[in-house]
Amino acid sequence: MKITYREAIRQAIRDALIRDQRVFLMGEDVGAYGGCFAVSKGLLEEFGPDRIRDTPLSESAFVGAGIGAAMNGMRPIVEIMTVNFSLLALDQIVNNAATILHMSGGQFNIPLVIRMTTGAGRQLAAQHSHSLEGWYAHIPGIKVLAPATLEDARGMLWTALEDPDPVLIFEHGTLYNMQGEIAADAVPVEISKAAVRRAGTDVSLITYGGTLGKTMLAAEHLAASGVEAEVVDLRTLRPLDTTTILDSVMRTHRAVIIDEGWRSGSISAEISARIMEGAFYELDLPVERICSAEVPIPYAKQLEDAALPQAATIVATVTRMMGGHG
Amino acid sequence: MVRIRRFEEKCAELYSASKIRGFLHLYIGEEAVAVGAMHALTPEDNVVATYREHGHALLRGVSANSIMAEMYGKQEGCSRGRGGSMHLFDAAARFYGGNAIVGGGLPLAIGIALADKLQHRQRVTACFFGDGAVAEGEFHECMNLAALWKLPVLLCCENNLYAMGTALKRAQSQTDLSLKAAAYGMPAWPVDGMDVVACQEAAQRATLAVRSGEGPCFLEFRTYRFRAHSMYDPQLYRDKREVEEWKKLDPIATFENRLTTQGVLDDAKMKRIEDEVASEIEKAVAFAEAGTFEPIEELTRFAYSAEKPE
Numbered sequence: 001m002k003i004t005y006r007e008a009i010r011q012a013i014r015d016a017l018i019r020d021q022r023v024f025l026m027g028e029d030v031g032a033y034g035g036c037f038a039v040s041k042g043l044l045e046e047f048g049p050d051r052i053r054d055t056p057l058s059e060s061a062f063v064g065a066g067i068g069a070a071m072n073g074m075r076p077i078v079e080i081m082t083v084n085f086s087l088l089a090l091d092q093i094v095n096n097a098a099t100i101l102h103m104s105g106g107q108f109n110i111p112l113v114i115r116m117t118t119g120a121g122r123q124l125a126a127q128h129s130h131s132l133e134g135w136y137a138h139i140p141g142i143k144v145l146a147p148a149t150l151e152d153a154r155g156m157l158w159t160a161l162e163d164p165d166p167v168l169i170f171e172h173g174t175l176y177n178m179q180g181e182i183a184a185d186a187v188p189v190e191i192s193k194a195a196v197r198r199a200g201t202d203v204s205l206i207t208y209g210g211t212l213g214k215t216m217l218a219a220e221h222l223a224a225s226g227v228e229a230e231v232v233d234l235r236t237l238r239p240l241d242t243t244t245i246l247d248s249v250m251r252t253h254r255a256v257i258i259d260e261g262w263r264s265g266s267i268s269a270e271i272s273a274r275i276m277e278g279a280f281y282e283l284d285l286p287v288e289r290i291c292s293a294e295v296p297i298p299y300a301k302q303l304e305d306a307a308l309p310q311a312a313t314i315v316a317t318v319t320r321m322m323g324g325h326g
Numbered sequence: 327m328v329r330i331r332r333f334e335e336k337c338a339e340l341y342s343a344s345k346i347r348g349f350l351h352l353y354i355g356e357e358a359v360a361v362g363a364m365h366a367l368t369p370e371d372n373v374v375a376t377y378r379e380h381g382h383a384l385l386r387g388v389s390a391n392s393i394m395a396e397m398y399g400k401q402e403g404c405s406r407g408r409g410g411s412m413h414l415f416d417a418a419a420r421f422y423g424g425n426a427i428v429g430g431g432l433p434l435a436i437g438i439a440l441a442d443k444l445q446h447r448q449r450v451t452a453c454f455f456g457d458g459a460v461a462e463g464e465f466h467e468c469m470n471l472a473a474l475w476k477l478p479v480l481l482c483c484e485n486n487l488y489a490m491g492t493a494l495k496r497a498q499s500q501t502d503l504s505l506k507a508a509a510y511g512m513p514a515w516p517v518d519g520m521d522v523v524a525c526q527e528a529a530q531r532a533t534l535a536v537r538s539g540e541g542p543c544f545l546e547f548r549t550y551r552f553r554a555h556s557m558y559d560p561q562l563y564r565d566k567r568e569v570e571e572w573k574k575l576d577p578i579a580t581f582e583n584r585l586t587t588q589g590v591l592d593d594a595k596m597k598r599i600e601d602e603v604a605s606e607i608e609k610a611v612a613f614a615e616a617g618t619f620e621p622i623e624e625l626t627r628f629a630y631s632a633e634k635p636e
Contacts, residue, residue, distance in 0.1 A: 064433020
């Protein structure tokens with residue numbers, strides 16, 4: 001059947017609410033408004049205000065409340081409108097959600113899922129456009145997911161809810177309208193493995209979330225000129241599936257990381273380091289990175305486009321790499 | 327109260343002897359608050375505390391042995407030596423931890439209470455926090471949510487007049503903290519935090535209201551810590567005479583006097599209490615001393631769960 005990324009997430013939430021009475025959705029505008037990205041539209045009518053719970057604009061309180069509820073037997077899904085607003089709840093995520101299991105000597109699990117949008121590309125300017133999932137991937141104690149496909153949007157939530165530890169799901173804002181075919185009986189998916197979305201022999205293009213589409217497009221362009229790119233979708237930024245990354249690099253001997261986060265101190269820096277540590281002698285060329293320009297994301301379209309990784313940049317980078325060492 | 331006082335005096339001694347490291351925040355002077363408030367709770371209720379929580383943990387039934395072993399960093403400690411003084415946890419006692427971020431426990435308490443409400447359980451969640459937390463945004467977010475959702479939370483503000491070294495009047499435009507809570511539409515009143523009976527009566531009344539489903543209650547326990555904020559604090563910010571004045575209100579001495587006057591307590595009974603406490607603490611120290619350190623191989627254990635909960 002044909003659905004959107006948005007509908008895939010809604011189905012996943014609905015399915016979770018039906019499956020488990022302990023699940024409830026909480027966040028700003030998730031109820032009466034239908035979700036600021038219309039993800040939870042209709043769920044309030046179906047499940048009522050106890051389970052589709054509108055919150056005040058109090059990120060720290062409602063994220064922390066999700067942690068407390070998870071500690072006391074519930075399976076909350078907390079929605080934060082954008083990753084930028086999650087900074088208001090950073091204390092609860094980093095100091096409580098990520099630490100309590102360890103600090104309590106294993107006594108208190110936090111089976112919490114936090115969903116939020118991330119990324120640029122919709123001319124929303126700096127305070128609604130950043131890609132900070134890489135920051136969260138820095139923190140032990142939480143898991144960080146970035147579904148880039150309909151199957152992952154549909155399937156990751158249930159796996160995340162079954163996970164005993166806090167899981168953050170980053171939904172790229174440009175993906176909600178993405179439409180495609182998905183099996184009517186799509187099932188929960190594994191969340192610990194990266195996926196090879198396109199097999200290739202010449203270069204590994206490593207990416208996730210909102211830049212997967214651009215990367216696939218670039219790979220198609222490259223194929224037209226005889227360069228077979230392998231595309232690795234990380235899917236999970238923490239824990240990173242280093243094995244899949246290294247296996248790919250060992251096949252292709254070249255790697256480009258495409259990441260909408262800023263280059264400095266980014267997840268792409270971590271991946272590059274891991275390739276250096278694990279496959280240095282397999283490399284024909286230095287690892288390259290295509291990241292966002294080191295600037296707050298601007299409003300004006302031409303500037304925003306220029307700030308972000310684009311398919312054309314990927315094609316040009318790979319072409320240059322292949323040209324030098326054909 | 328005697329038990330908490332002596333336990334912490336021993337902790338201070340052990341700290342000076344370098345047996346206990348890290349930060350150590352003593353509750354000495356404030357014992358009436360936790361004793362009075364906890365008296366109103368049942369074992370089914372939940373407690374969230376701060377980094378000054380040895381007394382709360384002891385009262386909640388976390389054993390002196392496991393608390394002392396925790397201070398020693400031993401794996402027999404209530405948090406396997408991973409939390410230390412500021413992070414005592416005990417799931418069986420429904421003790422949801424010492425939280426060392428000021429105000430950081432409030433959202434947890436809201437969520438714990440929300441879970442009970444959603445599952446139609448009659449539990450109360452008692453959340454302890456200091457006057458310093460009242461300046462945090464989280465405090466205001468949580469007062470609003472607790473009252474808005476009528477959550478079964480007993481909010482216990484331990485107003486000891488100082489946020490670390492900053493006097494309440496230097497940090498708050500409104501120093502009557504119960505007025506702030508009342509502004510959120512919940513019952514809130516000040517309590518003499520140096521009088522254990524007053525604390526107990528207030529907590530009893532508040533807990534009854536919370537348990538009946540009327541929503542949260544806020545108690546501002548006006549108290550004082552006789553010791554420094556932590557063991558590193560030279561207390562340059564307050565006058566020694568002020569401390570001496572408050573010591574005249576020592577909750578243990580005044581309660582002892584009252585009971586003696588009423589003929590309920592005599593020297594022999596008092597000695598028996600002191601002896602029992604001394605014996606318990608001695609055993610706790612021996613237990614901690616005999617405890618073992620977790621092997622380094624276990625370092626990363628519990629960063630993530632090894633298995634799924636039920």
